[in-house]
Amino acid sequence: MDDNSQKRRRGTGGGAARRAERTQIRHEAARFIERRIPNLDILHPEAIEIIEANAETVLEEIGVVFSDNPEALARWRDAGADVQDDRVRLPKGLARELCKTAPARFTQHARNPERNVEVGGPNLVLAPVYGPPFVRDAAGGRRYATIADFRNFVRLAYMSKWLHHSGGTVCEPTDVPVHVRHLDMLHAHMTLSDKPFMGSVTEPSRAKDSVEMAGVLFGEDFVAQNTVMTSLVNINSPLTFDGTMMGALETYAAANQAAIVSPFIVGGAMSPVSVAGTLTQVLAEVMVGVGYSQLVRKGAPVIAGAFVTSIDMNSGAPTFGTPEAAQITFGMGQLARRLGLPYRSAGAFCGSKLPDAQAAYESANSLNVGLLSGVNFMLHAAGWLEGGLVSSYEKFVMDADQLGILHGLAGGVDVSENAQAMDAIREVGPGGHYLGCAHTQANFQTAFWRTGVFDYKPFETWAEEGARDTEALATAKVARMLSEYQAPALDQGVAEALDAYVARRKSEIPESFD
């Protein structure tokens, strides 16, 4: 279905919806990043050869486990793997061969077609933090997340110019019972934002609910023919694919919805303590996960993921923004491109308990590496705190601001005649000043990225205004944004149908299912 037909379909909301659209505040939203700068390839060809050969050896000699999933074992047996109990050993080349039918890029549709994202190729799609059970803000400190927090983070992502995606579990709404939590989360993404979003993966039936609810939002036909969700399927490293996560993958792949197949690795704990060893294991795991998605449905869209942190051997804590994490992110980018797959990695990762300097150094390191390593889908690009235990309101807007820098750097260097500015250099001459020259006047408004959070004022002004640090500036920005939020227009019939779906399923799903 092309964009026109989607517009037609969405244009049937009647007069009320049209009036709502006319009075709508429209938040500026950047298009996903299309890089005009090269990726940095840090692995030399010999290193690639070694790692790829070792990954094949791992799959042939050691193999992987598909637990609680007899259907998966049957699929692997049919595909030519050696299956003993729940251990699957793959002849060399099989996994790589299976990966070939996965698309190198795909479109994830949003309910607002202007927000569609193109995953793969030179593109980078930025999505918010995923998974924390806690939230933090300056006023309330650290506390368990609620559905009210969840909705706030969806609103902030919707209003953040440089975030292209609404994400998934932006925090765990712990005040909603687990067995129906996915319904409230999906409802928030679908109604409070018009950006693309992720579906539930905690249970195959919840993945099915996600697909059905997307059908209510987009129309069933549209969902049958287009990818409208990109969901996060973690691998239990080392080398284990559990039935729950694979069940979600099966559901999404069968429905032609996208999944990020991602080893979740703390290096030294779930993988070897070396970069080359970790890359070997990650590559083996990704090839099996992606390959499996293609056994379920050839051509199903899938993203090769790598969530990798290093570890502090003193405390056992995962560590972020480290050189080893950077090397793995760069290296896996090269390996994913050689597989012809979109790549997910990096994020505003940090271990700090507060949105302070540690959090910012760690996050900036990872964000820069993410851009330059060719990541196509970056989850956790804003709001992550304390090793992923906390979604931070202040850090969310700080990180989201930094994402503008990635856009600017990725845009490459303009060498148009205007950008060459030879007339300006002639006009100003030695010892002159450019502030007043014609070229500066004509270009200054778009010339430089500008923060929406940081302080650039003179010291004295800043001191008079209370000598606020970044967290205090961010607190004010969060409050301003949430007070200005207006939901994007949604067809009233669709809104009612979504409410009805949630109500029906809440009455159907047994509580014992938690």
Place this chain on the structure above:
Amino acid sequence: MDDNSQKRRRGTGGGAARRAERTQIRHEAARFIERRIPNLDILHPEAIEIIEANAETVLEEIGVVFSDNPEALARWRDAGADVQDDRVRLPKGLARELCKTAPARFTQHARNPERNVEVGGPNLVLAPVYGPPFVRDAAGGRRYATIADFRNFVRLAYMSKWLHHSGGTVCEPTDVPVHVRHLDMLHAHMTLSDKPFMGSVTEPSRAKDSVEMAGVLFGEDFVAQNTVMTSLVNINSPLTFDGTMMGALETYAAANQAAIVSPFIVGGAMSPVSVAGTLTQVLAEVMVGVGYSQLVRKGAPVIAGAFVTSIDMNSGAPTFGTPEAAQITFGMGQLARRLGLPYRSAGAFCGSKLPDAQAAYESANSLNVGLLSGVNFMLHAAGWLEGGLVSSYEKFVMDADQLGILHGLAGGVDVSENAQAMDAIREVGPGGHYLGCAHTQANFQTAFWRTGVFDYKPFETWAEEGARDTEALATAKVARMLSEYQAPALDQGVAEALDAYVARRKSEIPESFD
């Protein structure tokens, strides 16, 4: 003079010095970075061609001004330039041709030969902040810097494992009169550290004092035959070379001492508001400055510099860690390599008033760009705050900690048999855990970079210990370092001769010379 002869020369200090060396606390010091990863080249060949051609046009049509410097004008006339009043116009190709005699790399010697640095090629030398009139720490707030602060920053740089260089004006000791300030600064670098350092550039006579004092420290013959200083010579952008700075350059070049020839640019004020225009001007300026050093003395060591920030058009403040600054840093790296010159750029730049998240995001952006753009000499790699107005104690140790990450990432990916870790993957198998395996036990101590500042503790422990943010952790680290500091051993005769040199010059230099 080779290292052996230097050691012999330094071995003549007698029994007292030898006893001092035996009781010495030795601080761990990393060797300068030798990159084993590629640089990221963001300019495509056509962009390079345009910028290089435009820079030649600028030099031919517009030219540059050498103010208050008749000798320089004569040199340029002799070299074939068109000189009218103080305006020098260079025929196309002249500046680039002159740059060819500058060495692509050189050694800057330290009084401890283990601390010598190699500037150029794949190397990166890290030096501390330069120039701030203020200092800040959590206890004392922001205040004018004193010579006591200066000495403290020299001590911190000496003790910082990842800083290779003692720098120059680590802060302005405003309690020492300007006419003798350089003597106290040099004395601090020479006696409190054994790392390489920079000389004075604020007056040609102070550059001469720097060379002579280096003669006292290293021996005059050694200084005559070796480079022992790398000093910072700024260009007055746009396109102006003032007599004072050029006088310092002449002094250093004539003495075969190195200079960083660096446009100091706030884009949009001292250069066009576009990246391509700024690169054009920077390239033109650098070629003239480096070319001039070679007119003074063919083969004199020199570094092509680029200090470039963007500007906030609302406040006129320089801004740091921005995408435009990144593009210029990447681009100028390529252009410098095509000139065959060592390259200086980047640093722990930030505009924030506090060592907070803003400071850290901005600094981390620039540090990462500096590493990946092929910078060979990074000034301001630690301690810079508030647009360079402030040397921050806390930020100094935070930044210095981050520099370890650059070392790790630059080291490249080890693919030795040990690093491949195939036995570990076999031993652990699907679903296992690597923490206890033989490979982890054998490698964990060196496997991962580890912070010396940040907090990796569990939330509860961290909260019990006072819930300290990064600044508080850094305050404690600064206090610990300064309390543990011990000066490196110095031959007593040399120490006395340095004292005597400073005393004599202080009595000679007239106060009116401020």
